Amino acid sequence: MNHKHNRLLALQVANRAATRAYRIDATANEATIYLYDVIGYDWWTDGGITALQFAADLNALRGVGTIHLRFNSPGGDVFDGRAICAALDAHPARKVGHVDGWAASAASFILMHCDEVEITEGAMIMIHNGWTMAAGDNRVMSETAGLLQKIDGAIQDDYMRRVNVDRDQVVAWMNAETWFTAAEAVEHGFADRVAGGDGATARAGWNVAAYANAPAAQVAPEPKVETTDEPEPKPAAEAEHAHRVRRLALATLIPA
Numbered sequence: 581m582n583h584k585h586n587r588l589l590a591l592q593v594a595n596r597a598a599t600r601a602y603r604i605d606a607t608a609n610e611a612t613i614y615l616y617d618v619i620g621y622d623w624w625t626d627g628g629i630t631a632l633q634f635a636a637d638l639n640a641l642r643g644v645g646t647i648h649l650r651f652n653s654p655g656g657d658v659f660d661g662r663a664i665c666a667a668l669d670a671h672p673a674r675k676v677g678h679v680d681g682w683a684a685s686a687a688s689f690i691l692m693h694c695d696e697v698e699i700t701e702g703a704m705i706m707i708h709n710g711w712t713m714a715a716g717d718n719r720v721m722s723e724t725a726g727l728l729q730k731i732d733g734a735i736q737d738d739y740m741r742r743v744n745v746d747r748d749q750v751v752a753w754m755n756a757e758t759w760f761t762a763a764e765a766v767e768h769g770f771a772d773r774v775a776g777g778d779g780a781t782a783r784a785g786w787n788v789a790a791y792a793n794a795p796a797a798q799v800a801p802e803p804k805v806e807t808t809d810e811p812e813p814k815p816a817a818e819a820e821h822a823h824r825v826r827r828l829a830l831a832t833l834i835p836a
Contacts, residue, residue, distance in 0.1 A: 644673050681704075708754055709755060
């Protein structure tokens, strides 16, 4: 299996050793949730921020008036992201989003469900179309393409909650896989203001080489993975784990 041609798994493979954090610091009136991880379950690390865990944790903060969500995430599963959005919308607290490093892919549309958004100088927001994998005949592929169009439409709706441009521009940005600096994010309405700090330092924790247009200065060296269709022998446990991932990916839509 060639991971260079499979961006969904390549994103997870490249970040197996990344420093991650998902935690909540709370007082009686305020809480901070750190979203410094992949959105959804990460099969390569048995980690990630699942919607089930997030919703349960968020519901436990019912008495809190303000929730700060701090983002440094390369993205992840679109459906976990959608469920996280629903949980945020249902919570009565004021939600303030802080882009500390990356708010890429699924993390970027979750960000749109905050009441206020600030982005650190040097941090970035990235938007793109959904990804998936499918196997089957022309009917399966046509159905998959149709489903992806619906998913992309829902993601466009997320961005339209905040941006100051028309939908055609959002579609063009998603088609192109567009990366926004802090100033550009504020200019186009993805964020309300630029905050102090060093977002470039925060984003250095993630390898985003799996994305086609990742800023060159922010792409860490890729880990050594198989580059041909004939993989090198692996320890039995790792080989079985990779096999499980491939089976799941072929059976399930998992856009990043």
